[in-house]
Amino acid sequence: MSFSTFQELGYGSAHSQLLIEAHRLASHALNRHPHNHEHSSRLATTIMNFCDRGIKDPGVLSTLAVNRERALERKQEKDIRTAKRRIKEQKRRSRATGRSDDLLCQE
Numbered sequence: 001m002s003f004s005t006f007q008e009l010g011y012g013s014a015h016s017q018l019l020i021e022a023h024r025l026a027s028h029a030l031n032r033h034p035h036n037h038e039h040s041s042r043l044a045t046t047i048m049n050f051c052d053r054g055i056k057d058p059g060v061l062s063t064l065a066v067n068r069e070r071a072l073e074r075k076q077e078k079d080i081r082t083a084k085r086r087i088k089e090q091k092r093r094s095r096a097t098g099r100s101d102d103l104l105c106q107e
Contacts, residue, residue, distance in 0.1 A: 006019050006020065006048075009048070011048075015051065018051065018056060018058055018061075019044070019047055019048060019051060019061075021058040022047045022051070022058040022059075022061035022062045022065065023040075023043060023044050023047055023062075023065075025058060025059065025062035026043055026047065026061075026062035026063075026065045026066050026069070027040065027043065029062060029063075029066045030043075030066055030069055030070075039069065042069075042072075043065055043069060046064075046065045046068050046069070047061050047062070047065045050064050050065065
């Protein structure tokens with residue numbers, strides 16, 4: 001996020017600089033481009049939420065945000081694996097019973 005974006009959201013100049021630095025550090029730790037990554041806004045929102053709770057150190061903010069992002073990534077990966085496993089199981093059952101694959105959308 002840009003400096004002006006943080007100011008538009010009601011953060012003052014000092015807070016905006018703090019948020020930008022924390023976002024830059026977190027993006028670097030995640031090997032992401034700070035502006036062009038699909039989850040850069042989510043990362044910024046996480047940093048703002050922690051800042052709003054009173055954490056003002058950019059290093060601490062970035063560490064907390066990185067940990068949360070990694071946890072979200074692990075959960076998404078797990079959800080994808082679970083969905084693939086369910087689809088595979090449904091296909092196996094439909095072949096065994098002779099049912100159509102259009103039952104995959106049910107459940």
